[in-house]
Amino acid sequence: MYYHFPKGIIVIFGNVENQDRKKDLIIDAALKRFAHFGLSKTTMTEIANDLSLSKALLYYYFPDKISLYSAVLKNIIETMDAEMRKDVGSATNSHDALKKCLDKRQAFISKYYNLLDFTKITGTELPGNLMCMFVKAKDSELTVLKTVLEIGISAGEFKVDDLDETAALLKDALSGIYFTVLKRHTKGFLPEKEQFDSILSRQKKLGEIFLKGLEVRTVSEIS
Structure with a gap:
């Protein structure tokens, strides 16, 4: 599938599995940035650079920093929930x-x-x-x-x-x-x-x- 970004940039996307993998990599990189520097001191450019991605590709998956932050938060909540259930279940x-x-x-x-x-x-x-x-x-x-x-x-x-x-x-x-x-x-x-x-x-x-x-x-x- 082809997607035309502004300024004539064209990126070829693979199948859904590959797209999900890319999203997971972006979320993981953002989590590390946010956890170390905080939301206010992290830019989308820095996250894109960490992954050697273009900003256009990053914005394709997440249109703004808040949407990316929300995805990171969702990941943390789900991880915490799973670990908490496991710990509590052993009591x-x-x-x-x-x-x-x-x-x-x-x-x-x-x-x-x-x-x-x-x-x-x-x-x-x-x-x-x-x-x-x-x-x-x-x-x-x-x-x-x-x-x-x-x-x-x-x-x-x-x-x-x-x-x-x-x-x-x-x-x-x-x-x-x-x-x-x-x-x-x-x-x-x-x-x-x-x-x-x-x-x-x-x-x-x-x-x-x-x-x-x-x-x-x-x-x-x-x-």
Whole structure:
């Protein structure tokens, strides 16, 4: 297939598999750039140069930097989700499962913190494609928290009448810690990197309290 770029440039594209491979290479190169320098300090020209691509070819796959950033973010979210599910699935009780969930999320935030500087370009009003990615991340987190509760139920730790509602309450409680720190100490959309250790510690403590509140107790324990 032929595609005519501006200024008479003609590029021959292979089959769909090859095009997907090119997109994956672009996303991987962009991820490395964004993770090291951040979104605001990375240009499309630099990414094209890293791959020895023309800017015209890069823009064929991704029409602007935000669309490329969105694809990178999607890749990270899917990787984190897969690794988090694997870690949580290896837990034998809800407390260990929640700890693994929070630790894995913290590890990804720490690794890709520079990549999350998008507010320097976009401000607090996120473009639609980025908002979709963050909605996807929240939905993924909710699913993992449901798994945490299911592990506790299977282990006989507690009974939950409404799994969806309880998981949503747990998610809101954990998010409350995040936004409290954000409101108190940061003007932007993202806490400072050093504040995430405090957030993680407090979320673990709150999670323990939440899960213990669900535990099944015997009559003798109640009295």
